[in-house]
Amino acid sequence: MNGFYAIAIDGPSGAGKSTQAKRLAKEFSFIYVDTGAIYRTLGLACWRAGIDRKDAAAVMELLKTLDISIRYNAEGEQRMYLNGEDVSAEIRQPEISICASDVSSLQEVRSFLLDMQRKFARENNVVMDGRDIGTVVLPDAELKIFLTASAEARARRRLLDLKEKGIEEPFEDVLRDINYRDEQDSRRAAAPLRMAEDAVLVDSSDIGFEETFAILCELVIRRLAVSEV
Numbered sequence: 001m002n003g004f005y006a007i008a009i010d011g012p013s014g015a016g017k018s019t020q021a022k023r024l025a026k027e028f029s030f031i032y033v034d035t036g037a038i039y040r041t042l043g044l045a046c047w048r049a050g051i052d053r054k055d056a057a058a059v060m061e062l063l064k065t066l067d068i069s070i071r072y073n074a075e076g077e078q079r080m081y082l083n084g085e086d087v088s089a090e091i092r093q094p095e096i097s098i099c100a101s102d103v104s105s106l107q108e109v110r111s112f113l114l115d116m117q118r119k120f121a122r123e124n125n126v127v128m129d130g131r132d133i134g135t136v137v138l139p140d141a142e143l144k145i146f147l148t149a150s151a152e153a154r155a156r157r158r159l160l161d162l163k164e165k166g167i168e169e170p171f172e173d174v175l176r177d178i179n180y181r182d183e184q185d186s187r188r189a190a191a192p193l194r195m196a197e198d199a200v201l202v203d204s205s206d207i208g209f210e211e212t213f214a215i216l217c218e219l220v221i222r223r224l225a226v227s228e229v
């Protein structure tokens, strides 16, 4: 413990990590850090530059020239900047999800981006979500949660999210993307998605958002001895 609390939330794509983490952060007045957005921003930069996302040397060469930063707006919402441009909306496009997964499987990329993520936890109470937060980024986090759900349940929720943003996708495509990313995120050699030994498993396949949120709040209150604001 460095004077600040850290809550790590890991799990597969579409398990509701970011929505839950965002709401938890608000509830307990912590800062929310969405680490996937960093990989997405790099994925977008590679996409724009037409770089082979599996070519570690090419990706690293590009990464070193980029200015990727996380900023928080007046509402406390995380925004991603690429060379000064707000790319927060663009990085949510389905094709950028695949680019993000590709670049995130490169060990050099992960090492390079590690300190940027840890810095937030050194300076703030954080709820941080990703794939390797409890295992690699913040192994000393006071509370680690592994939030998961079946691939079908996640695809159904993702479809609704996309629809709300005005993006129409067939269910099969969304499910295929989720399976592709699950497979790649769990099988990669570099910091694969896995549950930390001391994490609490929460499976939200058959429970709704509010019920899941109540479970998480209970865990935070019990483990951190903090109260809701």
Ligand code: DC
Pocket (backbone or CB within 6 Å): 013, 014, 035, 036, 037, 039, 040, 097, 100, 101, 102, 104, 105, 129, 130, 131, 132, 133, 181, 185
């Ligand atoms: O959480 P997300 O879907 O926005 O993440 C985008 C990609 O980045 C996803 O394929 C996995 C990867 N990622 C990662 O490898 N490590 C993290 N801490 C966060 C995301």
